Amino acid sequence: xxxxxxxxxxxxxxxxxxxxxxxxxxxxxxxxxxxxxxxxxxxxxxxxxxxxxxxxxxxxxxxxxxxxxxxxxxxxxxxxxxxxxxxxxxxxxxxxxxxxxxxxxxxxxxxxxxxxxxxxxxxxxxxxxxxxxxxxxxxxxxxxxxxxxxxxxxxxxxxxxxxxxxxxxxxxxxxxxxxxxxxxxxxxxxxxxxxxxxxxxxxxxxxxxxxxxxxxxxxxxxxxxxxxxxxxxxxxxxxxxxxxxxxxxxxxxxxxxxxxxxxxxxxxxxxxxxxxxxxxxxxxxxxxxxxxxxxxxxxxxxxxxxxxxxxxxxxxxxxxxxxxxxxxxxxxxxxxxxxxxxxxxxxxxxxxxxxxxxxxxxxxxxxxxxxxxxxxxxxxxxxxxxxxxxxxxxxxxxxxxxxxxxxxxxxxxxxxxxxxxxxxxxxxxxxxxxxxxxxxxxxxxxxxxxxxxxxxxxxxxxxxxxxxxxxxxxxxxxxxxxxxxxxxxxxxxx
Numbered sequence: 001x002x003x004x005x006x007x008x009x010x011x012x013x014x015x016x017x018x019x020x021x022x023x024x025x026x027x028x029x030x031x032x033x034x035x036x037x038x039x040x041x042x043x044x045x046x047x048x049x050x051x052x053x054x055x056x057x058x059x060x061x062x063x064x065x066x067x068x069x070x071x072x073x074x075x076x077x078x079x080x081x082x083x084x085x086x087x088x089x090x091x092x093x094x095x096x097x098x099x100x101x102x103x104x105x106x107x108x109x110x111x112x113x114x115x116x117x118x119x120x121x122x123x124x125x126x127x128x129x130x131x132x133x134x135x136x137x138x139x140x141x142x143x144x145x146x147x148x149x150x151x152x153x154x155x156x157x158x159x160x161x162x163x164x165x166x167x168x169x170x171x172x173x174x175x176x177x178x179x180x181x182x183x184x185x186x187x188x189x190x191x192x193x194x195x196x197x198x199x200x201x202x203x204x205x206x207x208x209x210x211x212x213x214x215x216x217x218x219x220x221x222x223x224x225x226x227x228x229x230x231x232x233x234x235x236x237x238x239x240x241x242x243x244x245x246x247x248x249x250x251x252x253x254x255x256x257x258x259x260x261x262x263x264x265x266x267x268x269x270x271x272x273x274x275x276x277x278x279x280x281x282x283x284x285x286x287x288x289x290x291x292x293x294x295x296x297x298x299x300x301x302x303x304x305x306x307x308x309x310x311x312x313x314x315x316x317x318x319x320x321x322x323x324x325x326x327x328x329x330x331x332x333x334x335x336x337x338x339x340x341x342x343x344x345x346x347x348x349x350x351x352x353x354x355x356x357x358x359x360x361x362x363x364x365x366x367x368x369x370x371x372x373x374x375x376x377x378x379x380x381x382x383x384x385x386x387x388x389x390x391x392x393x394x395x396x397x398x399x400x401x402x403x404x405x406x407x408x409x410x411x412x413x414x415x416x417x418x419x420x421x422x423x424x425x426x427x428x429x430x431x432x433x434x435x436x437x438x439x440x441x442x443x444x445x446x447x448x449x450x451x452x453x454x455x456x457x458x459x460x461x462x463x464x465x466x467x468x469x470x471x472x473x474x475x476x477x478x479x480x481x482x483x484x485x486x487x488x489x490x491x492x493x494x
Contacts, residue, residue, distance in 0.1 A: 004054055004135060033098040033114060034069075036190040041091060044184055045074045054138035060094070060149075061103040067145040068094035071138040076123070078235075083227040087235045088133040090122040091185070092141050095148060097192040107192055114193030116154050120144060121182045122200040125237040136168045141200070144177075151271070155198055157181050158216035158266070160208055162377070167202050172238045174202035178211060180220050183233045202236035204243045210252070213384055214259045215266035222251055265388025269397030269408075272378035276407055276432050279369035279474065366423035370432065371474040372407060374398070379477030383448055385409055386441045405430040412437060425473070434473065 058064030393413035
């Protein structure tokens with residue numbers, strides 16, 4: 001639960017918000033990370049020293065459900081001459097390290113990221129006569145923060161979030177999100193590391209799909225050129241009733257379609273409801289730690305495999321002439337890359353889960369036949385994976401949302417893969433790699449035309465004689481929107 005109060009009012013766990021010129025004795029009582037972010041807020045809003053603030057009644061580090069300690073809400077007058085309307089500006093506190101005493105985040109040094117390395121912001125168009133900011137964006141930000149804390153996956157500019165519901169629980173067409181750098185908030189150096197500010201941008205379903213097919217940065221640039229769809233500062237208007245493609249029909253063909261054809265897709269993977277089976281042989285003994293038959297006893301991804309997959313997804317925004325899957329045991333970097341800050345931990349899994357199966361004891365196995373299983377939303381992205389990634393010499397990864405398996409499709413131009421043209425299906429524990437030649441991708445696209453319409457997804461079965469004699473892949477896509485429970489137990493009906 002949360003409460004609304006001015007940030008200058010006494011709170012259960014924080015003193016009033018000081019500015020950069022706060023008396024030293026007072027500032028010393030204020031958490032240093034929090035004080036550093038407040039300093040940036042005061043630089044931007046010197047006339048609003050005590051904005052309204054949504055604060056968690058029971059802090060996350062005391063067992064509360066909300067990871068963000070505070071969300072401050074400022075009134076921004078915009079710039080009418082630059083097509084920037086008046087709006088509410090929301091800023092989170094809690095994804096970065098506010099306290100420096102390990103109550104929430106591990107301290108990794110002043111040169112690296114503070115906590116997860118970023119805070120969220122959101123700009124909502126102010127309605128005529130609106131005297132106070134709506135508080136629903138604070139809960140939206142808490143929802144995204146919960147995902148980050150639970151998965152330890154960080155966000156970066158250009159990422160998209162499929163929400164599948166109006167952001168304000170109304171009848172709005174704004175039902176998904178893109179993320180970009182906040183146009184006004186500057187990175188902050190705190191005593192516990194660097195904090196950047198990522199802005200949430202509300203988008204329609206058609207705009208989300210375009211971002212998936214092409215890339216998020218491209219769609220953000222288009223939104224900046226349409227004042228009613230965001231404008232230069234990408235301000236979300238929940239009353240927007242038209243997509244940018246309805247406002248300007250030429251954008252789809254002249255910008256998006258050409259971009260897809262030229263650049264492919266920058267989406268290198270998704271967290272998804274997916275599973276796979278080895279059809280080459282019966283399940284191994286339950287005690288065999290090398291077993292990957294998910295119909296019996298699922299094995300969790302090792303920490304090193306998880307890290308490689310994470311690096312693969314992180315590098316998806318980089319366009320290289322020779323795509324490379326990182327080595328199994330990459331060296332961690334504490335600093336920032338030009339795309340995003342690395343995660344604060346080496347693995348998504350806990351020490352206990354990654355130690356179940358020692359990484360070096362899991363051998364890479366070549367498979368003859370595999371059964372791939374996806375829910376409806378994940379299956380609808382398969383044409384994107386093939387057309388937007390593999391035909392451009394890249395790779396695409398489906399990582400199970402339960403963290404216990406992953407499926408990576410690779411093209412022949414990707415280095416570092418353990419799947420080869422001689423053995424196109426290979427598994428390292430519960431991580432499956434499938435190498436597809438360009439000819440086979442074209443064949444699959446012909447057979448997968450139904451998947452371009454989410455309402456018509458169906459069973460697909462192919463013999464991949466183009467690669468390895470006798471090798472085959474069976475692909476199943478569940479049509480039910482609620483599909484997911486027991487997906488790994490669904491039998492092959494090829």
